[in-house]
Amino acid sequence: MFSLRSLLPHGVVALLACAFIPSFAVAQGTPPMREIWRAGAMSVTAIQDLPGDMALALFKGPAPEQEKARYFSGGKAEAGINVFLLRAGGRVGLVDAGAGTAFQTPGRLPEALASLGVKPQDIDFVLLTHLHGDHLGGLLRGDERAFPKARLYIARPELDAWLALADQDPANLNAAKVRRLAAVYGADMAPPFAFGDAPLPGVTALDAAGHTPGHTVFQLTAGGKSLLLVGDLIHSMPLQFALPDECAAYDMNPSQAVAARQRIFALAAQSGTPIAGVHFPFGNIVGAVERDGEGWKFKALP
DSSP states (O other), X not given: OOOOTXXXXXXXXXXXXXXXXXXXXXXXXXXXXXXXXEETTEEEEEEEEEOEEEEGGGBOSSSOHHHHHTTOBTTEEEOOEEEEEEEETTEEEEEOOOOTTSSSSOOOHHHHHHHTTOOGGGXXXXXXXXXXXXXXXXXXXXXXXXXXXOEEEOBHHHHHHHHHHXXXXXXXXXXXXXXXXXXXXXXGBOOOBOTTOOSBTTEEEEEOTTSSXXXXXXXXXXXXXXEEEOTTSOSOHHHHHHOTTOOBTTOSSHHHHHHHHHHHHHHHHHHTXXXXXXXXXXXXXXXXXXXXXXXXXEEEOO
């Protein structure tokens, strides 16, 4: 999904380079999408940018391999890359932007937006949970903006960390892509927000650092209801709800990532707030979180 070389020990790079397995046999026609939440003047439509799987080899947490294998079939678990179309107060935006051309099969966000009657120039804003290539790739078409009028919203620790890495390690492909993104969008990069800020009305940025230095969960609130868009808090739904101490090798700070997962799950369970994630299987794109012994369980919502 993104360059692993400067994020992981060199010995595991080859093993994990294909740990996310995009499904290249993508069906023709409109990509899967559905409205998953509506409250007040806000609505969220989930779009599957690409289907795919996460590999068992990606997870090197404390549980025995035999126990982890129970949550996979043939060493794989269904995942995917999802994007969220957010309509809020007459404005249209995205939460994350999909993979773009990061894989052999391009992300299908442009087809989905077209089928919804949304043109690239209609996108007013993009909220980014973090700056990995499978979340920002859809913002660029070569060295041009995919969304000519969009304003980008990014957490300060996230943007600062990747731009610093671009200076320190010019060979890091993901950091180089972030630098290109900043150059292409220029003045339409909104001032970076801090955790706890409301970058847009009805949108609160929650601290979920660990996967990356500024990984953000967005809490949407309108009409007395809330929804949590949890980005990469989960890479493998079957495994990480049951065994929340398990981290994907993509997580840059595993202990922080575990703490963030536990904190956001507790918030969702205690408040009754549904959650939706970028790597959730599309059939289970949104649901409720409940405590289940030492772990958690996810109950999909229609």
